[in-house]
Amino acid sequence: QRxxxxxxxxxxxxxxxxQLEKEYPLDDEIILLQKxxxxxxxxxxxxxxxxxxxxxxxxFSDLWNSFIDYHTxxxxxxxxxNLFDPFLExxxxxxxxxxxxxxxxxxxxxDNDIYPISLDCQIGINTPTKxxxxxxxxxxxxxEELFGGFLxxxxxxxxxxxxxxEIYRWKENEKKLFTGNKxxxxxxxxxxxxxxxxxxxxxxxxxxxxxxxxxEREISLSSRRLVNIIGEVNNKYTD
Numbered sequence: 001q002r003x004x005x006x007x008x009x010x011x012x013x014x015x016x017x018x019q020l021e022k023e024y025p026l027d028d029e030i031i032l033l034q035k036x037x038x039x040x041x042x043x044x045x046x047x048x049x050x051x052x053x054x055x056x057x058x059x060f061s062d063l064w065n066s067f068i069d070y071h072t073x074x075x076x077x078x079x080x081x082n083l084f085d086p087f088l089e090x091x092x093x094x095x096x097x098x099x100x101x102x103x104x105x106x107x108x109x110x111d112n113d114i115y116p117i118s119l120d121c122q123i124g125i126n127t128p129t130k131x132x133x134x135x136x137x138x139x140x141x142x143x144e145e146l147f148g149g150f151l152x153x154x155x156x157x158x159x160x161x162x163x164x165x166e167i168y169r170w171k172e173n174e175k176k177l178f179t180g181n182k183x184x185x186x187x188x189x190x191x192x193x194x195x196x197x198x199x200x201x202x203x204x205x206x207x208x209x210x211x212x213x214x215x216e217r218e219i220s221l222s223s224r225r226l227v228n229i230i231g232e233v234n235n236k237y238t239d
Contacts, residue, residue, distance in 0.1 A: 003087040005167070005204035007194055011151060016063070017199045023061045024153055027125055027223050043129040043217065045136070047122035047228060051109035064123075071121040071229050074105040080147055080231065084205055091207040098236070099146070108232065116236035117146075119229075126163065126224035129217060135224075138168050138183045138213040141206045144234035149203035152196055153225035163217035163224045165194040165202055169209070176208055183211050196224065203229070 012020070030048045031038060033056055038046065050072050057065055070076055081088070081099055088096035104115035126135045141148055150165065168188040170176060177187065188211055194202055196217075204210055217224060 002167075002191075004084075004091065004207065004210055005202060006083065008201045009197070010199050011201035012199055014199075019061075019063055020067060021153055021156070021198070023064055024225060025060065025064075025123055027127070029059070030123065030125060040127055042127060042131065043133045043135050044127045045124060046127065047124040049109060049122045050107050050120050053121075053123065054107075054110070068121050068123075072105075072107045072119040074103065077105050077117060077119060077231060080203070083203075084147075087205070091205055095233075099233075102236075106235070108230070114235065116233060118232040118234060120232075122228040122230070124226050124228050126217070126226070128221050128223055130219055132162070132216050132218055134216045135163070135214050138166070138185060138188055138211050139181045140178070140183070140208065140210050140212075142181065144232045145206040146231040146233050147203065147205050147229075148231075149201065149229035151227040151229070152198060152200045153227065154196055154198045155222055155225065156198070158222065160220045160222070160224075161218050162215050163196040164215040165196070166190055166213050166215055167192040167194070168211040168213070170211075 011017075025048065030046055031040070033048055033052050034046065040046075050068055053060065053068050085100065088099055092099065098116070102116050104117065106113040106115040106118050108118045108120040168183070169191045171187060171189055174187045193215070194200065204212070
């Protein structure tokens with residue numbers, strides 16, 4: 001039985017989620033704060049990371065400030081480690097001891113990104129699309145990533161289908177081969193589909209079997225909204 005992810009359908013209390021949803025940054029705000037000229041394409045992922053957010057705190061509500069601060073905190077990291085504690089050794093072997101004992105936390109792309117663990121909390125979008133397409137096929141995340149999470153902010157009353165989170169497993173007796181960090185559909189089979197729904201949350205450990213992707217999204221005049229929560233060990237295990 002898989003123990004490398006959790007799924008919570010109604011993650012946040014309705015009052016908190018509703019306020020965050022109403023105050024979700026506009027697409028133009030997220031794009032503007034990239035501080036660079038983006039050649040924006042259809043169904044493109046664009047993120048406002050915690051570092052960018054913190055430099056522009058005054059542009060966002062108190063609740064969003066609290067949300068970003070919490071998900072880049074030592075307390076949150078400890079909660080994630082405690083949650084997955086029984087399974088860390090299975091996936092990370094001797095490194096599990098380091099993860100359970102570590103208490104030094106930094107925030108990615110900031111001046112304090114000097115510690116063994118780096119956290120990030122990105123407010124993101126997949127841009128509108130005029131054709132049915134997937135923003136990303138089956139893959140595992142970057143090797144420095146320890147865990148990743150998505151909290152979905154699907155717009156109220158949106159009837160657009162697709163953009164679901166898909167979890168895969170290797171087919172029996174298949175060699176675990178990658179092209180970069182992508183995986184051929186011939187080598188895997190779909191195990192679980194988590195619908196892109198408001199206030200749905202998925203949190204997973206990253207390892208060689210943590211294959212996931214996003215299903216095709218139908219034609220959509222609005223963006224697919226999601227918060228991406230990340231924990232990395234790049235400063236400790238650079239390999």
